Amino acid sequence: MPESPDAFAIEPSPSGRLLCGGCAPHDSCRLGVEIADAQDDKVRFDVICPPLWHGGPGVAHGGWKAAVFDDVFSVVALRVEPRLVTKSLSISYLRPVPVERPVEVLARIDRHAGRQWKVSADMTLAGMVPAIARTELRTRHPHHVARHEAWPARQPMSHNGSRAES
């Protein structure tokens, strides 16, 4: 019988990194995120924006910052709970971040009760805070991925061939 799509768990890579499914085959984080120091409910990260992710000239794309925050939030909570999903993500973009310049991100669990998690983080660069963010995570239901795989197949097709929302 095929293994359930919900059976997956993020394991350390050959070099000991925690990586998303897209980066695991490369054994490196393509967003430029590395764990610098981990304590129980907070983790500090060294982060460098690869030039690939520039938006304006020489500065990081806002989507890169969002992906970095999504990753670090997962890492800090995954150390406690391996089955997580992001419910919401809120970012304040306060200053531009240059590409290829080291920045630090400190993420901390603010609250955890049952399936509900609140996690926040600051990005700092040379004593400035170019971005702050907070998230709500949920512990995944046991059949989260299988339900998501089944859900689009049930949606009716729209006139242009795409599936309509319901």
Ligand SMILES: CCCCCCCCCCCC(=O)SCCNC(=O)CCNC(=O)[C@H](O)C(C)(C)COP(=O)(O)OP(=O)(O)OC[C@H]1O[C@@H](n2cnc3c(N)ncnc32)[C@H](O)[C@@H]1OP(=O)(O)O
């Ligand atoms: C460390 C390595 C580094 C990096 C490793 C980490 C990698 C990077 C980060 C990964 C983290 C992500 O980005 S995860 C990807 C982004 N996030 C998502 O795709 C989440 C999509 N949203 C959801 O699945 C849902 O909204 C939830 C689970 C968040 C809702 O949770 P909740 O608020 O507790 O509500 P809940 O009662 O469970 O469900 C609300 C309604 O949604 C329905 N529902 C819930 N789950 C599902 C489901 N799977 N499929 C269909 N429907 C669902 C329920 O039946 C209900 O319908 P009704 O009763 O109201 O009708």
